[in-house]
Amino acid sequence: MTYPAAFRIAIVSLTFLLAGTVKGVTGMGLPTVAMGVLGAFMLPAEAAALLILPSFITNAWQLLAGPRLLVLFRRFWPMIAGIACGTMLAASLMTGSKTHWAVLGLGTVLTLYAASGLLAWRFTVPARHEHRLSPLIGVVTGLITGGTGVAVVPAAPYLQSLDLKKEDLVQALGMSFTVSTIALATGLAHAGAFAIGDVRDSLLAVVPALAGMWIGQRIRGRISPASFRRWFFLCLLALGLQLIVRQIV
Incomplete structure (x- = not known):
């Protein structure tokens, strides 16, 4: 469906303002919220193209703010490599005749991720299994990212299961999301779904995303984290x- 330009601008601005607010409060969720909302108004490839710059800038900021980038990269490079390869391989699923499955996959990923959050699923991965699991987690995350534009599953729950310090977890998530964004942009460009014109539109989405992050950081200290997470997952x-x-009706 084609929407008037003013309506499209309003929807995109409000979506990234909301998504940025969520990221400001929780440290994650910008791509998840943006893809979930925009997926109701446009094709996943269009939504993913708009997401590239806001996601890259906010995640790179999160990545570079921590003190242990090289240590974490040496530890998680097999997962990072898997994410990059899987994302670029699967990005074509959001283009052409495969868009029905991309939307269905996006809905499924959002539903499962929300259910896991509401049910508070927690698990721990022993350190001795990490070298075997990291590449697999990376590839699966990449395939899901390339097909849906959402980069949180299963990488985010996996990193949370490793008992990392808070600062290391935030930085490792930033690294995972940053690589996912770069790989997604590369895959979409290769499939002809991300070009110079999309960079301009994506750049316009940066302003409301950063404004939302500013708002979210101020909300963080005034709201119960448990309450916020519950409503966040219910909306997802x-x-x-x-x-x-x-897609099925």
């Missing part, structure tokens, strides 16, 4: 189910 669940129903 509603978005995911809506996308699934729209």
Whole structure:
């Protein structure tokens, strides 16, 4: 469906303002929220193209703010390599005749991620298994990212299971998301779904995303984290189910 230019600008601005606010409060969630909301108004490839610069800038900021980048890269490079390869291989799923499956996949990923958050699923990965699991987690995350534009599953739960210090976890997530964004842009460009014109539109989305982060950082100290997470996951669940129903009905 084609929407008037003013409506499209308003939806994109409000979406990235909301997504940035979520990231400001929780440290993650910008691509997840943006893809979930925009997926109801445009094709996943269009939404992913808009996401490139806001996601890259906010995640690179998160990545570079920590003190242990080289240490974490040496530890997690097999996962990072898997994410990059998987994302570039699967990016074509969001283009051409495969868009139905991309939307259905996006809805499924959002629903499962929301359910895991609401049910507070927690698990621990022993250090002795990390060298075997990291490449697999990376490839699976990359394939899901390339097909849906959402880079949180299963990399984020996996990193949370490793008992990292808070600062290391935030920086490792930033590294994972930054690489996912670069690989997604590369894959979409190779598939002809991301060009110079998309850079301009994506750049316009940076302003509301950063404004949202500023708002979120100020909300963080005034709201119960548990309450915020519950409403965040409930909204993601509603978005995911809506996308699934729209594709199968």
